[in-house]
Amino acid sequence: MTGWVDLLSESHGIRAIYGEDLPTLASVDLHELVLHRDGPRATLRFDLAQFPRTPPKDWADQGFNVVQVQLTLVEVEHLAVAGWTTHATLDLDVERRDGVLLLRTSNGPVGVSIDARWLVLSHLGAYCRSQ
Template sequence: MLIPTEPTDRTTDRTYVRMNWTSLLANPSGLRSVYGGAVPDLGGLSLHGVEFQREGPSLMLRFDLPSYPADPPAKWAAQGFDTVQVVMGLSGVRTAALDGFAPDPVVDISLHARDGVTVEVASASVRLRATADTAYIARLSAYATTHE
C-alpha cells in the first residue's frame, strides 16, 4: 500500500511511503502479536462474508489470511489449526458500494487513508468500496481446514 506524503519539492509531485495495512487499523496489536510483526498482505484471500449493519453504520468483512503464523498461539497449535480468520470492521461508514458476489470468492483487499479509511475489495466477481471513520479487527480466530 502506498500512502502519499508531503511533496518532495514545490511541484505537485508527491513522494510515497510503503505502509503495512495494519497501520490503518485502530487496534493492530493483536494481529501483529500473532504474526510476530510479519503480518501477511491482503492478496488472494478467501472472502467468507460481507455484512452491513445499521448500527454505526458499520460493515464487517470476514476473510481468511493467506498464511499461517510461524509461531502461532499455543492454543491454536495444540488444536491443529492451520488457517487464521479475521473479521475486519468498519465503523462510521459514510459510503459503500457492492457490485456482484459469487460462491467462494478469492479477493484482494486494500486499505487507504482517504477522508478516514477507504477499503476496496476486488476480484473478477466481487467489487466493494467503502469509506468509514475507522477500521478495526473485530475478531481474530483460527481453525483447521484439514482433517486427519
C-alpha cells in the same frame, strides 16, 4: 508505505500473533459481508492467505492452519457491492486518504468499495481447514 495493520484502531492482537511478519490482504477468502445500521458499520469476515510462522500454542496443539479475521469499518460514508458468489478469493486494498479509510477489492469475482472513518479488527481466530 502504510500497511493495513497500521490503519487499525487497535493492532496489538494481530501483531502479537504474527510478530514482524505481518500478513497481507492478498488472496483472502471472503466468507461474509454484513451491514449494520448502527454506526453505520460494515463487517467483512475472511480467511487470510498467510498462517503465522509461530502460531499460538493452543492453535498449534489443535492443528489449526487458517487464520480468520473480521474487519469492521465504522462510520461508513459510502458502500458499493458488485456481484456475489459462493467462493470469493480476492485482494483487499486499504488506504487512508484525506482522513477517510478506503477499502477496495481487486482481482476477484466480488467488487466491494467502502469509505469509512475507522477500521477495527473485530475478531481474530483460527481453525483447521481440511486439505
